[in-house]
Amino acid sequence: MERPVLLCGLGRVGWRVLESLRAAGLPVVVIDLKTEPDDPRLCGATVLKGDCRRHELLERAGVKEARGIVIVTSDDLVNISTALLARKLNPTARVVVRMFNQNLITRFGGAVKNTVALSVSALIAPVMALTAVTGDALGAFRLGDGPRQISELLVTDDSELAGRPVADLALQHGFAPLVLTPAAGSPVFLHAVSGQRVLSPGDRLTVTGRPADIQRLVQRLRGDRFAGVQWAGALRRWLRTARRTLLEVDLAVKIITPVLFGTLFASTLVFRYGLDTAWGDGLYQTVSIIATGGDLHGENRPEWAKVFISVLKLAGAALIAGFTAILTNYLIRARLKGALEVRHVPDGGHIVVCGLGNVGYRLVQELIAMNERVVAIDKVADGQFHDTVRRMGVPVFVGDATVPEVLAQTRAGAAKAVIAATDSELGNIEVALLVREMNAKQRVVVRLTEPEFADAVREAADIRNAISAPALAAPAFVSALYGDSVQALVPVAGRTLVVVDLVVNDADDHLNGASLRAFVLDHDLLPIALSGRDLADARGYRLKVGDKLTVVAELPDYERLLRFQQPPTNHRVVAESWPATARDALVPLVCVSRQCSREEATALLHGGAFTVADGLTFGAARELIELLEREKAKARLV
CATH class of the missing domain: 3.40.50.720 (NAD(P)-binding Rossmann-like Domain)
Structure with missing residues (x-):
C-alpha cells in the first residue's frame, strides 16, 4: 500500500488541501478537532478526531510511515508544536507547515531539517497582483530572468486570435501554449497542442509567458486602454491637499479659530480708532493683554477704555485657554497624514x-x-x-x-x-x-474564501476576478511535499499542471547526459526554460551537471518521474526512402544508431527500407525521426 500523507487541520485552507491531495491521487489520513469521520466531504479519507499535538494520535495516524505531513491549522504555536513532534517521530518525512508570523516563515524552515514553512498571504499575493496588472492569472512562478504567469485566453468572434494558428500567436506574443480547450471537444495538453491548430471562436487557450507580454495581449483583447499613470498638475495637487486638510479639521477648531482672530482684529480696531494708536501698537497691546493678562500702566485712559481692557482680559483668557485645549486635543487625534497623502495620488x-x-x-x-x-x-x-x-x-x-x-x-x-x-x-x-x-x-x-462563493460572484455579479484564497494556496502545500523544486500547481480543464525545476546535481544523476528532446517527450514534459541556454537553439542538446530545466507537466507524469519509472523501450524507427544526395549525410547517423561500420551503413542506404534503430523509447525514436527528416529522409515509427 502506498504511504499516506498526514493532514493536520481541516479549516478553510485544510479542506482545499485535502481536495488537492485527492486530485494528486495521494492517500490521506486527517487529524482534526471538530470533523466527524462520517462527514460526506471527506470522500473516503481516514479521519482521527483529536489534537494533532498528541504523541499517541500521530502514531495512530501512521506518522512513522507517512510520506509527508501537512500542518495547516490556524494557530502558529499548534503548527510549530506538531511539526517538531512529527519531525521527532519521523526524521525523513517532509513536513509542510502553515505560518502566519512573517518572521518565522523563512527561519523555521531553515532551522528544522526537511521542513517547509508557507504563508497563505505570500502564496496568493503574486497571483492577485498579476491579475490586477494583467487582467487574468491562473498561476505564477519565477524563472532566473523574472516572473512568469499562467493565464487563459478566450477566443471571441471579433478577437485577433480567431482564425490564426497557435504557433504564429505564440511567436508574436512571446507565450508558450499549455492547454487548448476547444469550443466543442476535449481539451488537449502540452505537447498535444499542435502549433498548426487554427483557433476558432469559443476556444480557450491556456498560456504562460512574461506578465508584461500577457498584459499587452489581454488589454488588446478586452479593449483596455491604459496610458500609464496619469498625474494632475502640481498646483492642482496642492489645492487638493489644502482642501482635504480643511475638511479634516474638527468643527470645534473651525469655530474657535475665527472667534479668536476676530477678537484680535476687533480689539486692534478699538485701539486704532478709539485710543488713536498706530496699527502695530494696537495689535501689540491686544496680544499682550490677551496672552499675558498685562495692563497698560502709566497711561491715562478714559473709563470706557479701562472697562474694555478688563473685558478683553477675561475674554482673552477664556479664548486662549479654549483655543489651546481644543487645538491640542485635535492635534493629538489629527489624521493630517491622510490629507497630505492626497498630493501623491x-x-x-x-x-x-x-x-x-x-x-x-x-x-x-x-x-x-x-x-x-x-x-x-x-x-x-x-x-x-x-x-x-x-x-x-x-x-x-x-x-x-x-x-x-x-x-x-x-x-x-x-x-x-x-x-x-x-x-x-x-x-x-x-x-x-x-x-x-x-x-x-x-x-x-x-x-x-469559499471557491463556490467566488464562482457565484463571478457569474452572478460579473466580477470575473473573484479569487478564493484557500483554493489558490492549497496546491502549493501539496507541491511542497515533492520538494523545493516544485514552483506551482495549477488546476486547468479538470487536470493539475505542475511547474517544476529539474536540476542535474552530479555525474551520477539519471538526467546527466540525457537528450533534452528525448527526455521531455518520454515523460510528456513541456520545457519552459533551460539555465544559460535558449531553448530554441537546444536541438540535440544533452543535459549536463549544473543544468536547471524548468518544465510544465501533468501531475501524474511528474509523479512517475519522481518514482524513476523508465519509459517503455518498444519503439522502432524504419527509414523508408531518402534522396541520393542525402546518403553521405545519413551515413554517420546510421552508424551511430545501428552501431555499425560506415561500409555497412553505406550498403543499407543503397538498398531499400531498413530499420535504423530498435528498442528505443518514444522520445528517442521521435528525436531520431526528426534528425532523419532534416536530411529529407522519410521515416516512420513502429
Whole structure:
C-alpha cells in the first residue's frame, strides 16, 4: 500500500488541501478537532478526531510511515508544536507547515531539517497582483530572468486570435501554449497542442509567458486602454491637499479659530480708532493683554477704555485657554497624514489596494516590484504595515473602503485596478460593487474564501476576478511535499499542471547526459526554460551537471518521474526512402544508431527500407525521426 500523507487541520485552507491531495491521487489520513469521520466531504479519507499535538494520535495516524505531513491549522504555536513532534517521530518525512508570523516563515524552515514553512498571504499575493496588472492569472512562478504567469485566453468572434494558428500567436506574443480547450471537444495538453491548430471562436487557450507580454495581449483583447499613470498638475495637487486638510479639521477648531482672530482684529480696531494708536501698537497691546493678562500702566485712559481692557482680559483668557485645549486635543487625534497623502495620488493608471493586513502588505510588495503605482486604504489607524508601506512611497489612507468618499479620495474609478483584500468577505464584495458604480468597466480583484462563493460572484455579479484564497494556496502545500523544486500547481480543464525545476546535481544523476528532446517527450514534459541556454537553439542538446530545466507537466507524469519509472523501450524507427544526395549525410547517423561500420551503413542506404534503430523509447525514436527528416529522409515509427 502506498504511504499516506498526514493532514493536520481541516479549516478553510485544510479542506482545499485535502481536495488537492485527492486530485494528486495521494492517500490521506486527517487529524482534526471538530470533523466527524462520517462527514460526506471527506470522500473516503481516514479521519482521527483529536489534537494533532498528541504523541499517541500521530502514531495512530501512521506518522512513522507517512510520506509527508501537512500542518495547516490556524494557530502558529499548534503548527510549530506538531511539526517538531512529527519531525521527532519521523526524521525523513517532509513536513509542510502553515505560518502566519512573517518572521518565522523563512527561519523555521531553515532551522528544522526537511521542513517547509508557507504563508497563505505570500502564496496568493503574486497571483492577485498579476491579475490586477494583467487582467487574468491562473498561476505564477519565477524563472532566473523574472516572473512568469499562467493565464487563459478566450477566443471571441471579433478577437485577433480567431482564425490564426497557435504557433504564429505564440511567436508574436512571446507565450508558450499549455492547454487548448476547444469550443466543442476535449481539451488537449502540452505537447498535444499542435502549433498548426487554427483557433476558432469559443476556444480557450491556456498560456504562460512574461506578465508584461500577457498584459499587452489581454488589454488588446478586452479593449483596455491604459496610458500609464496619469498625474494632475502640481498646483492642482496642492489645492487638493489644502482642501482635504480643511475638511479634516474638527468643527470645534473651525469655530474657535475665527472667534479668536476676530477678537484680535476687533480689539486692534478699538485701539486704532478709539485710543488713536498706530496699527502695530494696537495689535501689540491686544496680544499682550490677551496672552499675558498685562495692563497698560502709566497711561491715562478714559473709563470706557479701562472697562474694555478688563473685558478683553477675561475674554482673552477664556479664548486662549479654549483655543489651546481644543487645538491640542485635535492635534493629538489629527489624521493630517491622510490629507497630505492626497498630493501623491495619481489621476489614473494606478492600483488601489484595500486592506493592509498580511495579504495587503504582500500585494503592495509585489506591485512595487512590478513598477506599479500603488495607493492603499486601511481601516485601522495604527496598522503594523503603514509606516513600512509609506517608506515604499505608497500613500496610505486611513478609512473604511466601503465608504464611497474614501474610495473617491484614491481615484478608484480611474485606477488601473482595485484589489479588495480586507479580512471581511462582505466588505470586499461591497468594495467591488461600489467601484463598479464609479466605473462599470473597472477591473476589480476580490479576495474571498469559499471557491463556490467566488464562482457565484463571478457569474452572478460579473466580477470575473473573484479569487478564493484557500483554493489558490492549497496546491502549493501539496507541491511542497515533492520538494523545493516544485514552483506551482495549477488546476486547468479538470487536470493539475505542475511547474517544476529539474536540476542535474552530479555525474551520477539519471538526467546527466540525457537528450533534452528525448527526455521531455518520454515523460510528456513541456520545457519552459533551460539555465544559460535558449531553448530554441537546444536541438540535440544533452543535459549536463549544473543544468536547471524548468518544465510544465501533468501531475501524474511528474509523479512517475519522481518514482524513476523508465519509459517503455518498444519503439522502432524504419527509414523508408531518402534522396541520393542525402546518403553521405545519413551515413554517420546510421552508424551511430545501428552501431555499425560506415561500409555497412553505406550498403543499407543503397538498398531499400531498413530499420535504423530498435528498442528505443518514444522520445528517442521521435528525436531520431526528426534528425532523419532534416536530411529529407522519410521515416516512420513502429
